[in-house]
Amino acid sequence: MKYGIIIHGGAWDIPDNFVDNHLDGINNALKLGYSLLEDNNNAIDIAEKVVVLLENDPTFDAGKGSFLNALGKVEMDAIIATDDYKIGSVAALNNYSNPIKIARAIYDFDGAVMLVGEGAKIFAEQLGFQQCKVEDLLVGRELERYLKIKKDATFVPKDAFRRKTRGTVGAVVLDKKGRMAVAVSTGGTPKKPPGRVGDTPLFGAGAYIEKDKLGVAATGYGEDLIKALISKRVLDFFDRGLSPLESTEQAISFLSKNVQGLGGVIALGKKGVGLAFNTPRMAFGVQTDEIDSFIGINQKDKEELSKQL
Numbered sequence: 001m002k003y004g005i006i007i008h009g010g011a012w013d014i015p016d017n018f019v020d021n022h023l024d025g026i027n028n029a030l031k032l033g034y035s036l037l038e039d040n041n042n043a044i045d046i047a048e049k050v051v052v053l054l055e056n057d058p059t060f061d062a063g064k065g066s067f068l069n070a071l072g073k074v075e076m077d078a079i080i081a082t083d084d085y086k087i088g089s090v091a092a093l094n095n096y097s098n099p100i101k102i103a104r105a106i107y108d109f110d111g112a113v114m115l116v117g118e119g120a121k122i123f124a125e126q127l128g129f130q131q132c133k134v135e136d137l138l139v140g141r142e143l144e145r146y147l148k149i150k151k152d153a154t155f156v157p158k159d160a161f162r163r164k165t166r167g168t169v170g171a172v173v174l175d176k177k178g179r180m181a182v183a184v185s186t187g188g189t190p191k192k193p194p195g196r197v198g199d200t201p202l203f204g205a206g207a208y209i210e211k212d213k214l215g216v217a218a219t220g221y222g223e224d225l226i227k228a229l230i231s232k233r234v235l236d237f238f239d240r241g242l243s244p245l246e247s248t249e250q251a252i253s254f255l256s257k258n259v260q261g262l263g264g265v266i267a268l269g270k271k272g273v274g275l276a277f278n279t280p281r282m283a284f285g286v287q288t289d290e291i292d293s294f295i296g297i298n299q300k301d302k303e304e305l306s307k308q309l
């Protein structure tokens with residue numbers, strides 16, 4: 001493959017009446033990403049712009065549409081990285097419309113790999129990013145969910161992945177000049193404890209990338225994805241000679257067997273595309289110079305795509 005993009009919009013039990021919103025959101029993001037690719041843009045700019053679009057779409061648990069934590073606040077995580085081990089990552093960030101833009105600013109700043117909470121806010125303010133109101137990120141449905149589960153003492157965040165809900169967003173890009181980038185953004189999990197950091201901003205867990213190999217983005221229940229070091233694990237399988245598809249499948253198999261985790265991964269590089277998930281659904285889209293635009297959400301869609309991989 002010479003160039004391409006793969007996107008996900010979360011691995012969860014996406015309800016039937018929400019499938020079209022997911023497919024539309026992924027389709028819009030894929031169209032944007034592929035047109036930027038065709039226009040010879042840089043992989044990192046494409047990955048960032050695609051994730052901004054998905055953060056602005058309330059369908060997804062990232063930016064607008066983020067879950068509320070146990071205190072009824074929005075705390076978001078994001079990461080952007082390129083294949084030269086350059087990384088920008090932000091965690092437990094309150095009330096910014098596009099956390100991925102702040103991750104990108106940290107990437108460009110080069111004085112830290114990751115900033116969290118208050119420190120990330122100070123950094124963002126210094127660069128002129130404006131905080132938004134929690135209401136700007138809050139979708140009415142999420143307030144209803146919060147008020148319902150707030151009273152439910154038996155609810156644990158992992159339940160969200162078995163219930164009808166929404167997910168993290170991510171993109172992996174290989175541009176026409178052979179540069180690779182990965183970007184991931186999330187509002188985390190519903191009713192998460194304040195200060196909780198998920199897999200997304202952790203290099204190796206929520207995302208991983210190595211030159212001339214693969215970029216990987218993960219989604220799902222973050223605690224388990226961290227334990228499995230899921231994105232790096234995909235590269236470990238790839239290094240043993242497995243294809244991108246086999247590498248993602250083996251990593252998800254490890255997640256299921258060893259940590260009983262729930263989630264999905266997407267991967268892309270010169271040797272091709274891979275994706276796998278053990279949740280009922282994962283919204284995804286892929287287009288490369290070898291694969292026509294393909295949007296899917298069910299396991300059977302993944303199987304259909306796999307015939308081309």
Ligand code: GLY
Pocket residue numbers: 168186187188189197198199200218219220221222223
């Ligand atoms: N995978 C997103 C999270 O658990 O925060």
